[in-house]
Amino acid sequence: MNLMNDPWIPVRCADGHTRRIRPHELTATDNPVVALDAPRPDFNGALAQFLIGLLQTVCAPVDEEQWEDWLWSPPAPETLAQHFTPLAPCFQLDGDGPRFMQDFDIKMAGNKKPIEALLIEAPGDKTLKENADHFIKSGMVKAVCPACTAMALFTLQTNAPSGGQGNRTSLRGGGPLTTLVVFDARTFREPALLWRDLWLNVLLKKEFLAKNPLKTDEPSVWFPWLSPTRTSEKDQKVTSADAHPAVAYWATPRRIRLDFTTIRGTCDVCGTAVEELLQYYTSLNFGANYVDWEHPLSPYYSKTPNSTEWIPQHPQPGGLNYRYWMSCILNHKQTERIAKIVWVFQEQRQNLLSDSQFLAWAFGYDMENMKARCWYETRLPMIDLSDNLKRQLLADFAKNLIDSATEAIEFYLASAIRVAWFGLTQDKIKKLNKDQRNKLKPYNAFIDLVFWSTTEKPFYEQLCKFADALHAGQDWREIQKLCAQEWHRILRQQALTLFDQLAMAGEWEYENSKRLADAYNALRWGLDSNSFKSKLGLAPPPDPDSKSRKGQKRKKS
Incomplete structure (x- = not known):
């Protein structure tokens, strides 16, 4: 042949x-x-x-x-x-x-x-x-x-x-x-x-x-x-x-x-x-x-900003959701580099084809050494912004959306569900051995999968809305604020909805009602806190010295 x-x-x-x-x-x-x-x-x-x-x-x-x-x-x-x-x-x-x-x-x-x-x-x-x-x-x-x-x-x-x-x-x-x-x-x-x-x-x-x-x-x-x-x-x-x-x-x-x-x-x-x-x-x-x-x-x-060793990206458990958008589409930080063909297309070709829209077809195996855990593929939207300054503004905005979503799922929602299901606070998790922590991974993976999939469409909607404002020369600061407010509402709503669906799925007579209530209140408080809102520019960042001052006051009292 x-x-x-x-x-x-x-x-x-x-x-x-x-x-x-x-x-x-x-x-x-x-x-x-x-x-x-x-x-x-x-x-x-x-x-x-x-x-x-x-x-x-x-x-x-x-x-x-x-x-x-x-x-x-x-x-x-x-x-x-x-x-x-x-x-x-x-x-x-x-x-x-x-x-x-x-x-x-x-x-x-x-x-x-x-x-x-x-x-x-x-x-x-x-x-x-x-x-x-x-x-x-x-x-x-x-x-x-x-x-x-x-x-x-x-x-x-x-x-x-x-x-x-x-x-x-x-x-x-x-x-x-x-x-x-x-x-x-x-x-x-x-x-x-x-x-x-x-x-x-x-x-x-x-x-x-x-x-x-x-x-x-x-x-x-x-x-x-x-x-x-x-x-x-x-x-x-x-x-x-x-x-x-x-x-x-x-x-x-x-x-x-x-x-x-x-x-x-x-x-x-x-x-x-x-x-x-x-x-x-x-x-x-x-x-x-x-x-x-x-x-x-x-x-x-690369592992460090000054490193000369560049390592190929590989899919990870959970799939190629919008967390990968920036790594695949935009050069947004010193330690990541998009594919050369994507960079060449954005810098030299996309403006020649402005009447069309494009996607990045991303695919690959999630490997654990020699074991293939899963094949993933997806299509990620490529947003046409030929101006480098506007592209950087879009990158910063996308990073805020992704970082806030990551904190919502990993720090607030997953923690609240672990408390509701197992009574495991962060302090208790730190005391678990490796085998005990590994037993929690399937639960974490399931929560991640549901959260990222339910927020993917709204993510691209807010991203495109902000990009359209940049492209049209509108007041991007005002649009950014409106999009950030809407994104915060979406994250809050999805996190609380998933908590209700997952944490309260069992028969009520067998549930620990106090533990459920405490976990829910902690989740709601965290999502409404200025610390979380600051990720989206909706509140001033927390004072890094505030915790130490509080500790000093307690000692004095």
Whole structure:
């Protein structure tokens, strides 16, 4: 199977039908392609990155004029084929030569693994040995078609988690957060096209190659599987200072060789009946160890303002709610950096496309070491403010909204419910051991999930209202105050409503009425306090010396 010449990418077309296409058929005008349609959401995310990487590597525009021309007038499939067809030898999935995303050594000796182990959520060797595959059972996927195998292979190499000694993580660590700029189809004046959403995420050639340390720009340095595998038995590293920028899209941290001893049947992933199904692959540890890279499609953070080490963002338990909006959309503090493609779009392209609205498609795995806890994805609104001062005002306002919501849930609501349910005050929680605190996590996670989801729509409403005022040149201070007052009302209402729903859900005769009343009153008092309101600029900040003065008065008395 060849990934340039054979149809393998599942897509949905304008008439609603699905089919598999070759990469160059992205821009076909007869029943155009409008979306990816893989059998798994993580495959869709991986395929989007595959296609963006392909376009970035061999079709990068020379200037903004060419980029905009191709955005509105996509190149014909024949034009794309001229770029892609010469790469066919590099994208062979099987055969005796170099294989796509696989180890260069044709005689690589390693461990034979079932094909399902390519799937990130599949139980690992340790889990199977301890018979601990309770929720995701082994043996559910026994045979996979070549197309789904290619998707699984690319997904694993792109998201590779830690997996035992020498099993290297992806270039961005296990399950990185990816943010892509896409059109908001609800407001877009043109017909939806997958091509446009992909092309929005392609950098100019000069930007892409700005830090290229190599003198060459050809397939031999783009694709790691075309040359002897760079291994890491002695902790050798592959850095951005000694590799081509395209490697960010094509990194191969895992040493893998697919076994093409196939059988006939139905694919356990997509359900398609085919002549060839793969059952096994060979794996070896100590593949390439990628260090000190910044991927154009991911946001990063540093631990301290002056640090030179930038760490990829990763989804965390609770999902990609509006807490992530600033990390994905705005550069608002020294220790966080949005994805390069998002920054380039805001600084150079959004003003060219002012008639349209855009979203950041954010997705990734929540990983706990080698265990995939969840796949998350969402669409975050991108607000058009080309003026840097106005963008900073919006960032400050959004931070106030998010910080106040965080305090409402973590400090007031969650504390009140713990008191109501268990009689656990903050002082008592501090005395709990680690195991006892861990038992509270599921309760905290549930409260978080409900609170953040119920306040998400109002958050964006207030954010857009403030942004509209900035855009229109209105008195932003007055609008900010009105929005902050409304946000405070929403947080207060939602917190008290959730307390009623969660804390008072049991039979009344079995409840501790005094404990419930005390918890409710404490919650209401906290939400109405000047300390909480000051987060939104609705009250002066508390005097940091007030507590010490009160303590001194008590001592004197």
